[in-house]
Amino acid sequence: MNFWGFTPAIFGQMTRYFADFLRLRGSDPDAECYLPDALDRLIRSGEAECRVLKTDGAWFGITHAKDNPVCVKRIRQLIAAGVYAERLWG
Numbered sequence: 001m002n003f004w005g006f007t008p009a010i011f012g013q014m015t016r017y018f019a020d021f022l023r024l025r026g027s028d029p030d031a032e033c034y035l036p037d038a039l040d041r042l043i044r045s046g047e048a049e050c051r052v053l054k055t056d057g058a059w060f061g062i063t064h065a066k067d068n069p070v071c072v073k074r075i076r077q078l079i080a081a082g083v084y085a086e087r088l089w090g
Contacts, residue, residue, distance in 0.1 A: 004035065009048075013038075013042055013047055013048065017041065017042070018033060018038075
């Protein structure tokens with residue numbers, strides 16, 4: 001699973017990136033603003049740095065509503081295997 005950590009400087013940078021995205025693609029109802037694309041642009045321009053931490057865990061996530069049942073099943077499997085706690089927050 002992806003986990004991103006940022007310093008507060010990212011908010012101004014991402015606001016500018018999102019404004020550009022809306023200007024170029026805002027009228028397209030199928031357009032998606034991808035975080036990796038934004039970070040790639042910031043890294044290539046020298047405005048940001050990125051450090052990657054490796055894991056053996058497999059990625060899965062919810063992009064569309066139809067992804068939900070698969071993710072729920074996978075999370076339940078991870079809980080049963082002891083990878084995740086039954087209750088993450090208290």
